Amino acid sequence: MATRQSTFLGRILAAPSILVLFLWMIVPLGMTIWFSLLRYNLLDPGNESFIGALNYEYFLTDPAFFTALGNTLLLVGSVLLITIVGGILVALLMDQPIFGQGVVRLFIIAPFFVMPTVSALVWKNLLMHPVSGLFAWIATSLGFQPVDWFSNAPLFSVILIVAWQWLPFAALILLTALQSLDGEQKEAAQMDGVGPFSFFFYIVLPHLARAITVVILIETIFLLSVFAEIFVTTGGGPGLATTNIAFLVYAQALLQYDVGGASAGGIVAVVLANIVAAFMVRLIGKNLEA
Amino acid sequence: MAVYSVRRQVTMTILAWIVGLAIFFPILWMVLTSFKTELDAFSTPPQFLFFHWTLENYAEVQERSHYFHHALNSIILSFGSTLVALLFAIPAAWGMAFSPTKRTRSTLLWMLSTKMMPPVGVLVPIYLIFRDLGMLDSRFGLIMVLFLGNLPIVVWMLYTYFKEIPRDILEAARMDGATIGKEIIYILAPMAIPGIASTVLLNVILAWNEAFWTLNLTTSEAAPLTTFIASYSSPEGLFWAKLSAASTLAIAPIMVLGWFSQKQLVRGLTFGAVK
Amino acid sequence: MGSIQLKGVTKTFGNTSVIPHVDLSVEDGSFVVFVGPSGCGKSTLLRLIAGLEDTSGGEILIDGRNVVNEGPAKRGLSMVFQSYALYPHMSVRNNIGFGLKMAGLPKSEIAAKVEHAAGILNLTPYLERKPRELSGGQRQRVAIGRAIVREPKAFLFDEPLSNLDAALRVQMRLEIARLQKSLGTTAIYVTHDQVEAMTMADKIVVLNAGRVEQVGSPIDLYERPDNLFVAGFIGSPKMNLIEGPIAAGLGAKTIGARPEHITVTTDGTGTWQGTISVAEHLGSDTFLYVDVPNAGTVTVRTQGELGLKAGITVGLTPDPARIHRFDNAGKAIR
Structure with missing residues (x-):
């Protein structure tokens, strides 16, 4: 409801943003699709030729792809599991009457503000290092053999780092949702004699369902593209043990200079992300109505 | 109770x-x-x-590794990209919040969907375009990439804040004879400043910590702190105290900003889906 | 000066016609109230006059000049919003003076006019406060101050009292009416509350589904409703509307009798006999809800306290001169 003049103005004002985003999306994506149909290697310039779906065939039948796909799914799934369960527990704890809540809150959200390269290196060198890391010292003090994390459990190590970074995000959002739980509902449940566990499963968890969905979707989008943590800790190795799709595409493009193959991989990554995005857009779109 | x-x-x-x-x-x-x-x-x-x-360690980090050069890059990139994003997003969010059309909703969702495109999907063409235009390792190029990457979030956040400004107040200003320009300067901007400020904060944090494009498109000249810290990943010798000092310097300012903006964070991070 | 005329004004949103066709004229200096149930289009009509919405057709004349293609600022009207719409970041002084500032008046003149308006509205002690530091009634007065300071051709009020509590509403109703009379400025006032309409208006416009049902003075509408809708909407408690054999006996589809126009007897006389189901004792008045065969529940308003209780059988006699008759289309038969 507005006047014709303001409707017109509204469109004019929104146009630049829409235009640049459209170009940003369509031009590189179009180029990626085009490259993915070419034989195109930066080490062999001038010999580009159209080869149709061959890059896709190579990329999708390459065992490395399946390893990377498996790693990607394992990484996303594990981090989601750890951060959601951990996040709910932390949120429940933070919702209790505690002294110094403000300070504890700052402690808990701090990891989210640490740039990925810093958190990865701090974990790798200060905590998980097999000789001088703090974990090694704890293991030795307790009489165990120190673990060489990045050699023996490389993917788990990456998962641990990424989960540490995303736990605050989950906890913060779940806490916000938890605090919006109607106080009278709690009191009504108390009057009805509902025990703490029933209260959690029948009232709190359903109330959190929406926030949990939001956390899952947003984290998934970012976790599908985890890159820096792998780049600075393992470089995708040992072997392909910590190579996810994002890193595989990067390696193909900027380490092997195979533009065609990397583009095909990029398109595969886009397709995967779009499956998640479709759910996400629907969820947020619903909220937009309200 | x-x-x-x-x-x-x-x-x-x-x-x-x-x-x-x-x-x-x-x-x-x-x-x-x-x-x-x-x-x-x-x-x-x-x-x-x-x-x-x-x-x-702090003294040495400064002396030996051009810490300030990279810190300055981080500041320029994060604030620069945020500023450009605001220039585009404020009018857009204003238009969509106060003169919505039938297509506003789908436009917003479409903007959001561009954010969901994984960067590897466009790494190759962006890299090649940057190489051909000589924009690899340039601040300008990176500002553009960060700006475009965060524009949807900025538009969304501003949109949700603008939406909360009652229509009546803007109409009252219109009745009082304010033109569109004066309406923005005297009414909208002062009322939207808290929202704009938290949008800026979140965006600066995101841009500061962005570690895909910065790692792939910069080496030294335009390299921000993310890239600088990554250079410690292959230590020749054991420089962990120095790594720690550099890291502390790299995250301290943004952590303080983050702590200040934590109340608004949830909303920004979930596109208003959780308040 | 401020006469407003609507000629064939229409408004459609998409495919729905909100205002099918309205002709109306508002004389200079009069207080006109648009009244009707929610969703009847009264606020839309006001917004069309204000210029906050485009008309889909027809003309709006202010002092004889068609303004449909002009923005709200150029029409010389001021508006008081339901939410007051005060600028939260400005002091009371700046809120009231904003319109003058936009009009480019010199500062000294703005200050003088704001002081004057504040004086009229008893706001002088609050001039430096922000809206959030004021009570509901004070905010309301600031909104009114903002409207009067510009000396507009007409005031537009969009349900301005609906956010106040009952006592304050009565008080502000009086103040607004008094202020409008003393300034002599045309006012158009939108409300869903027929009591406000009856007490404040020189002329009431009853709207229903975007259509003007009747225009007239409060007493006109009370005494001579044109149709069933107006008959049922104006007056409190509502007019009793009775169909069936009783109405047919009087040559109408429906008859209407106001609760205050029915006499109660307990001696077995009366046109209708019925049993009291509920009696509400207000002291000054008693409202009786009487179940009458063939007529349903009839509401009766009697003056004073008669000592009647539920269960008692009473006789009811409507004043024959004040029975309203309506035909099949709901139109009054006169």
Whole structure:
């Protein structure tokens, strides 16, 4: 409801943003699709030729792809599991009457503000290092053999780092949702004699369902593209043990200079992300109505 | 009000502090290490508090590694990209919030969907375009990429804030004879400033910590702190105290900003889906 | 000066016609109230006059000049919003003076006019406060101050009292009416509350589904409703509307009798006999809800306290001169 003049103005004002985003999306994506149909290697310039779906065939039948796909799914799934369960527990704890809540809150959200390269290196060198890391010292003090994390459990190590970074995000959002739980509902449940566990499963968890969905979707989008943590800790190795799709595409493009193959991989990554995005857009779109 | 027993409150407090400190510990440990000598940093058993406190790492990080050059890049990139994003997003969000059309909703969702495109999907063409235009390792190029990457979030956040400004007030201004320009200057901007400020904060944080494009498109000239820190990943020798000092410097400003903006964070991060 | 005329004004949103066709004229200096149930289009009509919405057709003349293609600022009207719409970041002084500032008046003149308006509205002690530091009634007065300071051709009020509590509403009703009379400025006032309409208006416009049902003075509408809708909407308690054999006996589809125009007897006389189901004792008045065969529940308003209780059988006699008759289309038969 507005006047014709303001409707017109509204469109004019929104146009630049829409235009640049459209170009940003369509031009590189179009180029990626085009490259993915070419034989195109930066080490062999001038010999580009159209080869149709061959890059896709190579990329999708390459065992490395399946390893990377498996790693990607394992990484996303594990981090989601750890951060959601951990996040709910932390949120429940933070919702209790505690002294110094403000300070504890700052402690808990701090990891989210640490740039990925810093958190990865701090974990790798200060905590998980097999000789001088703090974990090694704890293991030795307790009489165990120190673990060489990045050699023996490389993917788990990456998962641990990424989960540490995303736990605050989950906890913060779940806490916000938890605090919006109607106080009278709690009191009504108390009057009805509902025990703490029933209260959690029948009232709190359903109330959190929406926030949990939001956390899952947003984290998934970012976790599908985890890159820096792998780049600075393992470089995708040992072997392909910590190579996810994002890193595989990067390696193909900027380490092997195979533009065609990397583009095909990029398109595969886009397709995967779009499956998640479709759910996400629907969820947020619903909220937009309200 | 429910009555909580003191005992329960004490138990919960202790538990919460243990959990909080455990989560915070890696950061705390990094900060402590940054004040150690390289020898203490490497020692077994580790030194918790009673070591020789020193500032030499900080001094050395500055001297030997152009820390300030990269810090300046981080500032320029994060604030620059945010500023450009605001220039585009404020009018767009204004238009969509106050003159919505039938297509506004789908436009917003479409903008959001561009954010969901994984960067590897366009890494190759962006890299080649940058190479051909000589924009690899240039601040301008990176500002553009960061701006475009965050534009959807900025538009969304501003949109949700603008939406909360009652229509009546803008109409009252119109009745009072304010033109569109004056309406923005005298009414909208002052009322939207808290929202704009938290949008800026979140966007600066995101841009500061962005570590895909910065790692792939910069090497030294335009390299921000993310790339600078990554250069410690192949240590020739053991420079962990220095790594810690550099890391502390790299995250300290943004952590402070983040702590200040934490109340608005949830909303920004979930596109208004959780308030 | 401020006469407003609507000629064939229409408004459609998409495919729905909100205002099918309205002709109306508002004389200079009069207080006109648009009244009707929610969703009847009264606020839309006001917004069309204000220029906050485009008309889909027809003309709006202010002092004889068609303004449909002009923005709200150029029409010389001022508006008081339901939410007051005060600028939260400005002091009371700046809120009231904003319109003058936009009009480019010199500062000294703005200050003088704001002081004057504040004086009229007893706002002088609050001039430096922000809206959030004021009570509901004070905010309301600031909104009114903002409207009067510009000396507009007409005031537009969009349900301005609906956010106030009952006592304050009565008080502000009086103040607004008094202020409008003393300034002599045309006012158009939108409300869903027929009591406000009856007490404040020189002329009431009853709207229903975007259509003007009747225009007239409060007493006109009370005494001579044109149709069933107006008959049922104006007056409190509502007019009793009775169909069936009783109405047919009087040659109408429906007859209407106001609760205050029915006499109660307990001696077995009366046109209708019925049993009291509920009696509400207000002291000054008693409202009786009487179940009458063939007529349903009839509401009766009697003056004073008669000592009647539920269960008692009473006789009811409507004043024959004040029975309203309506035909099949709901139109009054006169």
